[in-house]
Amino acid sequence: xxxxxxxxxALLAAVAGLSDEDFERxxxxxxxxxxxxxxxxxxxxQDVLITxxxxxxxxxxxxxxxxxxxxxxxxxxxxxLDALIPRLAAAYGEPRWLKFHLDDVxxxxxxxxxxxxxxxRVSTQEKVLTVGDFLSAYVLEWTLHHLDLVAHLPPVAGPxxxxxxxxxxxxxxxxxxxxxxxxxxxDALLVGxxxxxxxxxxxxxxxxxxARVPLILG
Numbered sequence: 001x002x003x004x005x006x007x008x009x010a011l012l013a014a015v016a017g018l019s020d021e022d023f024e025r026x027x028x029x030x031x032x033x034x035x036x037x038x039x040x041x042x043x044x045x046q047d048v049l050i051t052x053x054x055x056x057x058x059x060x061x062x063x064x065x066x067x068x069x070x071x072x073x074x075x076x077x078x079x080x081l082d083a084l085i086p087r088l089a090a091a092y093g094e095p096r097w098l099k100f101h102l103d104d105v106x107x108x109x110x111x112x113x114x115x116x117x118x119x120x121r122v123s124t125q126e127k128v129l130t131v132g133d134f135l136s137a138y139v140l141e142w143t144l145h146h147l148d149l150v151a152h153l154p155p156v157a158g159p160x161x162x163x164x165x166x167x168x169x170x171x172x173x174x175x176x177x178x179x180x181x182x183x184x185x186x187d188a189l190l191v192g193x194x195x196x197x198x199x200x201x202x203x204x205x206x207x208x209x210x211a212r213v214p215l216i217l218g
Contacts, residue, residue: 002135003162003163003166004138005113006160006162006163007139007146007159008106008109010146010163011142011146011159012102012107014146014157015041015149020094020096023035023038025152027151028148028149028151028190028195029145029148030074030075034149035092037145038099039085039086039088039089040085040145042098042101042102042106043081044145045102045106048109048138049108049109049112051123052131052134053112054123055120055121055123056121056123057121058128059121059128060121060128060130060133061128062133063133064134064170065137065170065173065174067125067129067134067137068218069218070174070218071217074194075216075218116135118132118135119132122134136166136170142163143163143166143167143189144167144195144217151195164185164186168188171188171193171215172188175209175213175215177208177209179191179209180207187202191213192214192215193216193217194213195214198213
């Protein structure tokens with residue numbers, strides 16, 4: 001089992017262990033409840049499944065770093081898919097049905113990733129990547145959303161140290177610069193993606209990088 005599978009399995013387990021009340025709490029994604037985030041993870045799992053069965057024969061045009069597009073503005077919720085997520089999440093009614101669907105589709109995505117040839121090429125979002133790079137990119141997605149999940153749920157276990165370190169390294173690749181050593185991996189990810197504002201001391205430590213964060217990933 002590689003880091004993609006370990007980080008995804010940990011995230012699925014964290015969602016599976018939530019109480020019904022937890023689904024109504026805010027998440028670390030602005031404007032989304034935990035149930036909305038869980039519904040988004042269903043979409044993510046579907047994306048993994050679709051991409052892994054969309055082979056490409058041309059040379060790769062992106063890797064785990066350049067897979068990510070960096071936007072200028074944070075999401076407003078006006079994007080049609082973003083706006084659809086809360087309605088889909090509410091349509092599940094009881095959290096157990098959302099848990100069931102995420103476990104069903106999510107487990108399938110994990111199995112498909114485990115069976116996939118890391119050297120094979122796949123196509124997604126008009127880019128061609130190796131399977132290994134595609135799955136490595138998703139370690140950042142899983143880790144950020146695991147942090148989002150536990151943002152207001154302190155008793156719930158967060159992502160592993162190895163996932164945090166790998167996600168930080170990938171974010172630094174996207175930024176083209178390292179975050180200060182004084183930043184923990186979690187702080188680098190939260191500040192670097194705009195999930196929380198940098199303190200004055202953190203902005204000073206960031207130096208020239210302060211003008212380039214947050215990185216709005218899409």
